[in-house]
Amino acid sequence: MKILFFCLFLLFGVSSCIKKTAFEFASPNFELIKLADGVYACIHKFGGKAICNVGIIDNGTETFIFDSFLSPEVAKELIVVVEKLKLSPIKYIVNSHAHNDHIRGNQVFSNDIEIISTAVTGYEIAVNEPIDIADEKEYAIQSFAFYDSLLNEYKGDSTDRAFLNIQMWRPYYEVLSNSHNEIITRVPNIYIDSIKTFPGTNRDIQLISRGKGHTKSDLVLYIPNDNILFAGDLVFNEMHPYLPSGYMDEWNGWLDYFNTLNVDQLVPGHGNVGGPEQIFKMKEYISDVYVIIKNIKRDTSVDLDFTKIKIPEKYKDWWFEQFFVSNLKFMNTKIQQE
Numbered sequence: 001m002k003i004l005f006f007c008l009f010l011l012f013g014v015s016s017c018i019k020k021t022a023f024e025f026a027s028p029n030f031e032l033i034k035l036a037d038g039v040y041a042c043i044h045k046f047g048g049k050a051i052c053n054v055g056i057i058d059n060g061t062e063t064f065i066f067d068s069f070l071s072p073e074v075a076k077e078l079i080v081v082v083e084k085l086k087l088s089p090i091k092y093i094v095n096s097h098a099h100n101d102h103i104r105g106n107q108v109f110s111n112d113i114e115i116i117s118t119a120v121t122g123y124e125i126a127v128n129e130p131i132d133i134a135d136e137k138e139y140a141i142q143s144f145a146f147y148d149s150l151l152n153e154y155k156g157d158s159t160d161r162a163f164l165n166i167q168m169w170r171p172y173y174e175v176l177s178n179s180h181n182e183i184i185t186r187v188p189n190i191y192i193d194s195i196k197t198f199p200g201t202n203r204d205i206q207l208i209s210r211g212k213g214h215t216k217s218d219l220v221l222y223i224p225n226d227n228i229l230f231a232g233d234l235v236f237n238e239m240h241p242y243l244p245s246g247y248m249d250e251w252n253g254w255l256d257y258f259n260t261l262n263v264d265q266l267v268p269g270h271g272n273v274g275g276p277e278q279i280f281k282m283k284e285y286i287s288d289v290y291v292i293i294k295n296i297k298r299d300t301s302v303d304l305d306f307t308k309i310k311i312p313e314k315y316k317d318w319w320f321e322q323f324f325v326s327n328l329k330f331m332n333t334k335i336q337q338e
């Protein structure tokens with residue numbers, strides 16, 4: 001009998017040890033998706049505090065982190081993932097643009113890790129972050145209270161769109177509510193404003209900027225050896241993109257440029273990993289918003305009520321539907337100025 005117990009102990013003891021050594025990563029904030037050996041996408045989860053998507057790319061000698069999430073706490077999980085996957089040491093953090101959800105994890109990385117952006121993005125972060133963080137002290141706390149009350153009063157199904165929308169926005173405002181206590185703005189220290197290739201033993205990594213697009217200045221990461229593109233917020237997948245901080249002609253120029261690259265897997269700034277079809281959908285969305293505004297019969301004596309304009313059927317399942325009205329207003333102002 002003793003021998004049987006000993007054998008059982010050996011069997012289960014050893015198997016549990018094996019289980020512990022295998023890397024199993026589960027985060028409430030993002031899903032880790034392997035795109036190739038040494039290339040991963042971290043895709044924001046509903047209810048999580050990642051908010052934007054992040055890329056982890058090991059070129060064989062050094063690891064790049066593309067964007068750094070909204071929450072510093074969640075960015076710390078990236079350090080754990082890189083260690084557990086036994087990737088090369090993190091050498092560079094890339095900020096695709098200056099929006100808060102892509103940059104606020106910068107502060108958790110050690111000082112010997114370089115932060116790369118375009119020069120304009122570096123300037124925007126340095127100048128705008130203190131102002132934005134001060135503003136968040138007011139409006140983010142109010143918005144969090146609003147979404148928190150929606151959650152507390154919610155009685156429907158947890159798979160309903162209404163519930164998932166609460167789960168989309170409540171964590172965003174929760175993180176922003178605390179930013180004035182938590183954020184130590186870390187401004188990028190290396191600027192890339194054209195194309196720079198970082199050769200590696202496993203793959204080359206290209207950082208590419210064409211200037212204006214989704215913002216005053218955008219930067220993307222392309223891996224020619226694997227046909228993988230991390231597009232930042234120049235592409236949203238099945239989500240309304242946010243147009244008002246963008247430049248439509250230049251944004252379209254970026255999308256045309258993406259079509260000249262070999263892309264099999266495209267990681268958007270928001271939404272799931274997809275393929276090159278997302279590039280076409282983004283172009284179509286920008287064009288559709290333009291056409292909707294252009295076709296409005298104008299009565300200059302009455303202010304337009306953009307909330308009465310219906311979301312086209314093909315976008316009715318897309319997330320971030322609040323952005324549709326903002327996008328209409330933005331496009332209307334732009335067309336008025338043409």
Ligand SMILES: [Zn+2]
Nearest residue numbers: 097099214233
């Ligand atoms: Zn953005």
